[in-house]
Amino acid sequence: MKIKKLILTSAVAGMVLVSVTTVALAASIVQNGSFEYGTEPGLYLQVDTEDTDIVNWEVVSGNVEIIGTYWPASEGSRSIDLSGLVAGSIRQPFPTEAGKNYIVKFDMAGNPEGGSGIKTLTADVGGDPISPFSFDTTNHTKNTKETMGWETRNFEFTATAGTTVLTFTSNVDSAYGPALDNVIVEEIVSLPPQTVMPADKEECKKDGWEEFGVFNNQGDCVSYVETDGQNEPANQ
Ligand SMILES: [Ca+2]
Ligand SMILES: [Ca+2]
Known part of the structure; x- marks a missing residue:
């Protein structure tokens, strides 16, 4: 394995740091997570079960509203009131x-x-419901968008099948529910361990x-530093 020389900060100089970093891949796996695609809602549009006004999303109980100009979205120009006239649910x-591990992120506010x-x-991904947000x-x-006060929420889960169903359900059985926008699902990837190498030959001394x-x-270590990593360590 080729080990890249990294610049050390003084705080960690001389220490071996082996870290496993997790990152979320950039591409969201859910589609239309910002609710921008579907029937133009105008001010707002009520969507009942079996309606297909929200592309990629199904209303599974009660009803919801696509909010257009009624209030500012967190992202783009549309969001969702999860309580249309009554508590609703979309999936x-x-x-x-x-x-594999995934992270679900979404922006939340309230009517x-x-x-x-x-x-x-x-929120539900097929296991125990994650609640409540x-x-x-x-x-x-x-x-304004600012006075709406949109905040990002997230949770992680481990998939158990080749398809996962993400469901958001309002717990407010009135016309004034939780607001939802900008739903993103990303895979969490663990990067391989990364070894930090000496950046200064002083780090090689005193059994460093x-x-x-x-x-x-020590000579191997100094050689590595002085050749800028071209004389590779013997035991890597
Ligand atoms: Ca949106
Ligand atoms: Ca409503």
């Missing part, structure tokens, strides 16, 4: 791989009309070379 199946209060929703609409208004675990002796 979307997406491809996964059993055993600030009809009296303020705490709005809650439940809450947003307090107190002191929020629909005047032993800490890196790839040198035979």
Whole structure:
């Protein structure tokens, strides 16, 4: 394995750092997570079960609303009130791989009309429901994106099948529900361990070379540093 020389900060100089980093892949696996595609809602549009106004999403209980100009979206120009006239629920199946880890991110606010209060929703990926996510609409208004107060929420899960169904359900059985936008699902990938190498030959001295675990002796270590990594460690 070719080990790249990394610049060390003084705080970690001389120490062997082996880290496993997790990153989320950039491409979202769910489609239309920002609810921008589907029937033009105007101010807003109620969507009932069996309606197909929201591309890629199915309303599975109650009803929801696509919010257009009624309040500012978190992303793009549309979002969802998960309580249309009553508590609603939407879902979307997406491809996964059993055993792999995923992160679900979404932006949440609440319908600030009809009296303020705490709005809650439940997320479900086929196992135990993850609940509740809450947003307090107190002191929020629909005047601007900022006064809506959109906040990002997230949770992680491990897939158990080749398809996972993501469901968001309103826990507010009124016309003023939790607001939802910008749903993103990404695979979490573990990067291979990365070994930090000495950047200065001082790190090789006083048995420092032993800490890196790839040198035979101090001379090997110094040689590595002085050749800018071209004289590779003997034991890598
Ligand atoms: Ca949107
Ligand atoms: Ca509503």
